[in-house]
Amino acid sequence: MKLHVHTHLTRANFTLAVDCTLPLSGVTALFGRSGCGKTTLLRIISGLDPAANSRVAIEQTSGDITVWQDSRQFVPLHRRRIGMVFQEPSLLPHLSVRENLLFGFRRTPEAERHVTFDDAVNLLGITELVDRPVHALSGGQAQRVSLGRALLRNPQLLLLDEPLSALDTQTKREIMPFLSRLANDVDIPIILVTHAAEEVEQLADRVVFMHQGDIERIESLADAILRPDSPLFIDRGAASVLYGELGAVNAHGLQSFGNRDIQLWLQPTGVTQSPALQKQQKTRLRIMARDVSLALNPIPDVSIQNQLPATIDRIDSPEGGRVVVVCHLQDGQVILAEISPWAKAQLNLHVGQSIVVLVKAVALLN
Numbered sequence: 001m002k003l004h005v006h007t008h009l010t011r012a013n014f015t016l017a018v019d020c021t022l023p024l025s026g027v028t029a030l031f032g033r034s035g036c037g038k039t040t041l042l043r044i045i046s047g048l049d050p051a052a053n054s055r056v057a058i059e060q061t062s063g064d065i066t067v068w069q070d071s072r073q074f075v076p077l078h079r080r081r082i083g084m085v086f087q088e089p090s091l092l093p094h095l096s097v098r099e100n101l102l103f104g105f106r107r108t109p110e111a112e113r114h115v116t117f118d119d120a121v122n123l124l125g126i127t128e129l130v131d132r133p134v135h136a137l138s139g140g141q142a143q144r145v146s147l148g149r150a151l152l153r154n155p156q157l158l159l160l161d162e163p164l165s166a167l168d169t170q171t172k173r174e175i176m177p178f179l180s181r182l183a184n185d186v187d188i189p190i191i192l193v194t195h196a197a198e199e200v201e202q203l204a205d206r207v208v209f210m211h212q213g214d215i216e217r218i219e220s221l222a223d224a225i226l227r228p229d230s231p232l233f234i235d236r237g238a239a240s241v242l243y244g245e246l247g248a249v250n251a252h253g254l255q256s257f258g259n260r261d262i263q264l265w266l267q268p269t270g271v272t273q274s275p276a277l278q279k280q281q282k283t284r285l286r287i288m289a290r291d292v293s294l295a296l297n298p299i300p301d302v303s304i305q306n307q308l309p310a311t312i313d314r315i316d317s318p319e320g321g322r323v324v325v326v327c328h329l330q331d332g333q334v335i336l337a338e339i340s341p342w343a344k345a346q347l348n349l350h351v352g353q354s355i356v357v358l359v360k361a362v363a364l365l366n
């Protein structure tokens with residue numbers, strides 16, 4: 001599926017000018033600084049903002065195009081087969097959780113009810129909440145119910161507008177596995193608005209970089225994190241994303257992560273042991289480049305358990321006097337290490353060289 005969006009909207013100090021075709025599969029993140037126009041664009045896509053001079057159309061894989069808005073027509077949100085979740089949970093307070101969940105489901109034609117009530121409550125871990133009144137939910141629980149309600153609309157497209165930003169850090173960590181399970185297990189494309197790089201790295205397949213009302217670039221997550229000047233890295237530095245399976249906890253209390261070719265050990269946390277992640281085939285691990293060191297050979301007498309053979313693909317020197325070394329592991333996955341120019345010179349690093357990457361277990365907790 002593809003989404004075609006053309007819009008030109010002018011406000012007092014802001015212009016949104018977009019003309020793009022977004023591939024719709026997996027999770028597409030709309031990423032950019034506060035005020036760059038992410039929410040405005042999402043509202044135009046949804047039909048919440050019937051901006052003039054806009055065209056919004058969804059193209060099926062078969063090539064069939066459904067026009068949601070152009071100069072001649074405007075299909076309102078409730079007729080667009082879109083599920084939406086906002087920063088604040090927007091549940092109907094006079095209905096129970098179950099009734100909220102069934103609200104959109106009952107309006108969905110039977111032939112389109114691919115996600116059932118049981119599917120949604122199991123996926124989001126809300127079975128024990130369904131008979132509660134809405135006012136008896138915590139913020140995190142209410143947001144999971146909001147996700148369930150949007151999902152049970154059985155939409156063609158899920159639009160999530162910073163769904164985690166109103167939650168505290170701990171609750172965000174708890175919900176993230178459910179969001180990532182939603183993204184992996186449900187075959188509904190998601191557009192996620194966020195200004196948090198870690199959410200992009202943990203959830204997105206593709207990133208739309210926005211800046212002052214413009215789309216600057218659309219690229220895959222893999223490409224985005226290979227750019228030393230990626231806007232994802234501005235606040236927190238370069239990071240890599242590894243895909244693997246979470247395994248059992250060993251006799252030393254560490255949990256394995258990886259695949260046939262690479263294995264890392266992490267400190268188990270509520271998140272790594274969350275049932276939502278345990279059931280997933282593929283989990284993502286985010287590793288900050290500054291938490292990765294390099295050695296020319298394995299180091300036997302060191303507290304760092306995670307030592308993996310790798311090969312250097314590229315050596316970048318972004319601004320700020322640090323060096324980012326791009327390496328690939330034995331399974332082909334890319335990992336970035338941030339070191340000092342002095343270390344680079346001392347180790348005489350060069351492209352093609354075989355080295356060992358050292359990753360502190362504590363770096364894997366994020």
Ligand SMILES: Nc1ncnc2c1ncn2[C@@H]1O[C@H](COP(=O)(O)OP(=O)(O)OP(=O)(O)O)[C@@H](O)[C@H]1O
Nearest residue numbers: 011013014032033034035036037038039040041195
């Ligand atoms: N209803 C409105 N009326 C006038 N201006 C608005 C309105 N809503 C947003 N704006 C302005 O439009 C611009 C884009 O806002 P928008 O909310 O789309 O940005 P954003 O990237 O989603 O930001 P944030 O991450 O802070 O939510 C900003 O300059 C904002 O002040």
